Amino acid sequence: MRELSLIDCLPEIVNNGRNTVKNIINRAYYGPEVEKYRIIPNHNKMEIISKDKRINSFYQGDNLIVMEKLIEDGYRDKIDLIYIDPPFLTNVNYKGKVIVENESKGEIIEYFAYKDTWDGGMVTYLENLYIRLSLMKELLSPQGTIYVHLDFRTVHYVKVLMDEIFGEENFLNEIIWAYKSGGSSRRYYARKHDNILVYTKTKDYIFNPQLEKSYNRDFKPYNFKGVEEFQDEIGWYTMVRLKDVWNINMVGRTSKERLGYSTQKPEKLLERIILTSSNENSLVGDFFAGSGTTGIVAEKNNRKWVMVDKGSLSKTIINNRLIENKSSPYNIYILGDLNKEIGKLFIKKMDIIENKEGEMELNLELDRYELDIDKISIDKKYIDLMKNILKNNSLALLDFIGIDVNYQGNTPNLNWQFYRTKEKLTLGRNIKIKDPNLRESEMILLKIIDIFGHESKILLKL
Ligand SMILES: C[S@@+](CC[C@H](N)C(=O)[O-])C[C@H]1O[C@@H](n2cnc3c(N)ncnc32)[C@H](O)[C@@H]1O
Structure with a gap:
């Protein structure tokens, strides 16, 4: 049991974090060796590679080390949009479902995806995140925005860290992503939303307002002067700018998007974020990439992307997902001896x-x-x-x-x-x-x- 309260621990988390970040930024990269190979899903795009140096990239490795490498490789101030969906301190070790063919039928093998258990609990969790969020700030462009996807467990403490790193004045929104999913409790209200904290690097940030349907009362036309109204199978509606509560379905069991990665996020969620906070050809980053939703949606919307995940299951899912999507060429970087030739x-x-x-x-x-x-x-x-x-x-x-x-x-x-x-x-x-x-x-x-x-x-x- 921790003797000090979390509030008492925060100054130390911040001070130690600041020193670590200073050291990382000022030293030459001394992480493990990096192996690189390039995937070209669409042969005829070969031309593009030679002309454009900034090629889409997936890094398999700890994002702390990868970000150190990115800073050294000139990515400072280059990323217009960062979305991260880090572990939520759930105390669960996640497994992915891999289906393998055996004797003409598919057999499920559950395989390690990632750990969300923390020796030292919330303090270690926040220490880890503070350093990483600070490095992300270095990578974010002056017109950049960062979205940090969390839930009720840590959002309030991470908000305090984010205020400290990005400045309270750069806090833009807390988005509530509300969804339906099975499960409820007799002891508390069913938890059916996540929290996404949005901060910008400066006041001069990219923001392309997106619209959504807003159904009229009783689904009937209002006929207000100058207001354009539309009708679909549900009823009459107008188009309004997005609010900070988003109702989007999870990637459910029967969803076509589903890839066997239990914390996979819906493309629709990333689409809103990417269309709002980046422009065509912007560089979009995700340092906790999982099944690669951010890169896929970036790709579909003509953005460039850099993704990082330390999991090998994440790498296999992302690689095949990108090829299947006929993505533009990308590099895969493997940091260290993660996959051992066994x-x-x-x-x-x-x-x-x-x-x-x-x-x-x-x-x-x-x-x-x-x-x-x-x-x-x-x-x-x-x-x-x-x-x-x-x-x-x-x-x-x-x-x-x-x-x-x-x-x-x-x-x-x-x-x-x-x-x-x-x-x-x-x-x-x-x-x-x-x-x-x-x-x-x-x-x-x-x-x-x-x-x-x-x-x-x-x-x-x-
Ligand atoms: C919640 S999942 C992300 C899911 C993702 N948004 C999607 O749509 O599939 C979190 C991911 O962070 C990765 N991760 C956790 N700690 C990491 C670290 N230090 N460096 C790189 N990746 C990490 C895990 O392997 C896991 O895939």
């Missing part, structure tokens, strides 16, 4: 031919995927299932194969991707690629990611 793909046959149409063709036949299950942290109840899959159907453990057909020895350009989707649970055994670059190619690089996020690569010399 899996190995074996190839049975490979040939490169010129087919009858004169096209260059690469044909790969995959053999098996070996994975050291003693080294992965899954619940004991899945071990037998895993052994079974490894024995009968080990290729079902592959989540993604990216291929650079003309690897030049630096950052791989993975312009061919084979990946799992909700509808297609396995990559299959055979890969066929038609690519004119195969004619000159001397090396082919395969980047392999399994369903748990472990990465490995194969270099084929021709």
